[in-house]
Amino acid sequence: MVDRLFVYGTLMKGNSLHDKFLSGARFAGYFIADGIQLYDFGNYPLIVQNEIDKVKGELYIVDSNILDKLDISEAKANLFTRKLIKVINDDDEVQEAYVYVYNTSASKNIKVDSDNKPDKEVRRNDFVWYASYGSNLIYERLMIYIKGGKCKFNGVNYEGCRNTSLPKDTRPVTIPYKMYYGNESSPWGSGGISFLDINSRGKSLGRMYLITEEQFEDISRQEGCEENLYNQTISLGDYNGIEIVTITNTNTRPYHDPSDKYLEVLRMGIKETYPDMSDFEVMKYLVQCGSEKR
Structure with missing residues (x-):
């Protein structure tokens, strides 16, 4: 019996396990699997199923002997399950193929962008988690800092980063300091902007x-x-x-109420990051950030 197998990591050509398991398989081309997210797992990548992401990989024609050997290898510790999925290539050719899917939570691992080579290891020392608590809660706003251009939220032109690649991952984070509104004027209009009071423990x-x-x-x-x-x-x-890591001011800045424009941007960012929060809960949080500094 002949089957198709979609591979995305160490089984790909030139990688550590390819010759061991797929030396007798026939390469069928490069394909994309929708509804799958690739994660970095240190020495090797893994995938989990979801609804919106995709993974680039290779398709092989394999026989039952190859699948039997892979089933034994990938089933160690019950971490992977072989599933049948649909994959597509650049010519819109759709094929059904088996893939080995990680069946345990990968929420603590790093997502790998679909545009990157699936076997590329994320070098942890080259990256940081940048924790934002102000206008950069909005993904689109942060992208102006990365890509450059005119920000529609405050009308300012930004030069962008030397490296314009997208963030590898993003997720909510609780910052253990109080957020407050400091300074008197900014591109957001007359009013304070977000700072952290590093002398006051709290929850931002x-x-x-x-x-x-x-x-x-x-x-x-x-x-x-x-x-x-x-x-x-x-x-x-x-x-x-x-x-x-995050940024703030060394000293506590003079408190000033934020402008309505700035408050609206914060509200949008919190709703985008914490979609389960009600409008009342969001506004209560934003008001408390001001009242605690009066």
């Missing part, structure tokens, strides 16, 4: 992005490293072995 709603250290440097510079802006980088610990 944040969103962190997995970006390169260089991108973090470029974003910090565009945010403003001046004495009255974001002149201090602080560490918030680590997630999955990668440091979480």
Whole structure:
């Protein structure tokens, strides 16, 4: 019996397990599997099924002997399950193929973008989790800092980062300091903008992005490293072995109420990051960030 097998990591050509298992298989082309997300797992990648992501890989024609050997190897510790999925190539040719899917939670691992080579290891020392708590809660807003261009939220032109690649991952994060509104004027109009009071423990709603250290440097510079802006980088610990960092001011800035425009951007960012929060809960949080500094 002949079957098709879709592979995405160590079984691909030139990788460590290819010759061991697929030396007798026939290469059938490069294909894409929809509804699958690739994660970095240290020495090898893995995939889990979802509804929106995709993975690039290779398709092989295999016989039952190859599948039997792979079933034994991939079934170790009951971590992988062989499933039948549909894959498509650049000519819109659709094929049914088997794939080995990770059947345990991968939420603590790093997502690998579908545009990257699936076997590429994410070098942890090259990345940081940038934790935002102000306007960069909105993904589109952060992308202006990365790609450059005019921000539709405040009308300012930004130069962008030297490395314009997308964040590898993004997820909510709780920041253990109180957020407050400081300074008197900004591109957002007359009013305060978000800072962290590093002398006051609390709970601020944040969103962190997995970006390169260089991108973090470029974003910090565009945010403003001046004495009255974001002149201090602080560490918030680590997630999955990668440091979480954010920026604020060394000293507590003079408190000022934020403009309505800025509050609306914060509201949008929180709703985007925490979709289960009600409108009342969001506004209560934003009001409390101001009232605690009065």
